[in-house]
Amino acid sequence: MGVRSPRVLVVDDEADLRELLELTLVKMGLDVDSAATVAEARALLARHPYQLVLTDMRLPDGLGLELVREVAATYKNTPIAVVTAFGSADNAVVALKAGAFDYIAKPVALDQLRLLVRSALRVHDAAPGARAVDVDDVDGPLKGGSAVMAALRAQIARLARSMAPIAIHGESGSGKELAAREIHARSPRAGQPFIAVNCGAIPEALMEAEFFGYRKGAFTGAADDRDGFFQAASGGTLLLDEVADLPLAMQVKLLRAIQERRVRKIGATSEEPVDVRLISATHKNLARCVEQGAFRQDLFYRLNVIELAVPPLRERQGDLPALTDAILERLGGPHKAALAPGVLEALAGYRFPGNVRELENILERALAFANDGVIEVADLALKSGLSGPASDDAAPAAPSSAAAASSSSPAPGALPANLPDYLSAIERDIIVRALAQTQFNRTQAAQLLGISFRQLRYQMQKLNIQEPET
């Protein structure tokens, strides 16, 4: 068999649009078949394998949505994308929920069409860099033998292939970011960047610049052109962590970027297309935030196309042995600690308000107390009678990430569960505030903080605070 060009099926009854699509695809070196009706499309699908199907939503003898459902069910390896009417967010979201790989809005912008096609072809190219998708990978990074965890891994494997935005919900420390990384790692985008943004950790004044980038001279201190998160994640995945913390003004801008699939750098005259898969995560109840007016309904709708719930650790005790084992192995390497009898049982009786991250902290601390590399029940120092969080807004047991410092310091008199993390979070918060005050001027920010420019630069690198090069 010779090397064949990828074959694409275009389904549209409007001759003009069909020709435009065909022409563009042929120019990209693809073989194109076209159909004007659902029936013609079905006949062609039965005859050839396709690397991509691109269908209009309204066809003379039915809906593009029917084709989406059929292709998703019968031709699992064929990504299908829909062409939606202008401004029809409903259609796009419905199609994605039905299993469409992606969508493109009319009037079709050719640069976006090319991005869509390239990303669809990657799905088909056996996803270079991506790990196998259909095994339940207990040896992968997401540990745990419980049924819910297996279901989560299976769901992740299924969702990894599409462009549908995913909203991950779960308590603090339960593994939301890890799940997002896993979706990316198993997707055709695996070889491209994964960028995680903590929406609660960026000062509002810097937000637009951080997300969309800026042009040199756009404001005082903008000494060079700089990319934002969207450009940095190009071709890959952007995780909006703690998405409920986005200020309303930024929510509007983000919605626009998602709808248009274009971003405009601050100070730029034109927009640029972006090819980014969006995942959002929060420990808050986002629907309730919408009811309370703190989160825009339209953005919620766009981000929550597919929901993924990461259950709290206390609801999947079956995961404890595998998690404990993996954590001890990571901490101890070749000198992995052993568990005395009763330790796993003691852990199983604990409620883990801080979830897997708290388990990590408990084991790390226990290891420091353990004699001869054996962890006893007493070394765990579990807080007895801890009933765990009642609401989803409960603070984690310990401030653990940079953003946690400002919002969830330990109660007065209590000790942070992880001192270095806690101090880093405070330090990060202060540096970010100094930078906001000086509009990115690092020399001035360093002066404000009484440290040298070099020290500031070093700390920013260490704490992963992004800033323009001067």
Ligand SMILES: Nc1ncnc2c1ncn2[C@@H]1O[C@H](COP(=O)(O)OP(=O)(O)OP(=O)(O)O)[C@@H](O)[C@H]1O
């Ligand atoms: N199933 C799992 N297997 C192995 N490690 C896990 C698992 N779930 C979580 N972890 C580990 O627990 C820690 C917390 O996970 P992660 O950061 O993904 O949680 P999160 O829900 O995003 O937390 P937050 O809400 O605070 O951002 C990480 O070190 C992560 O590697």
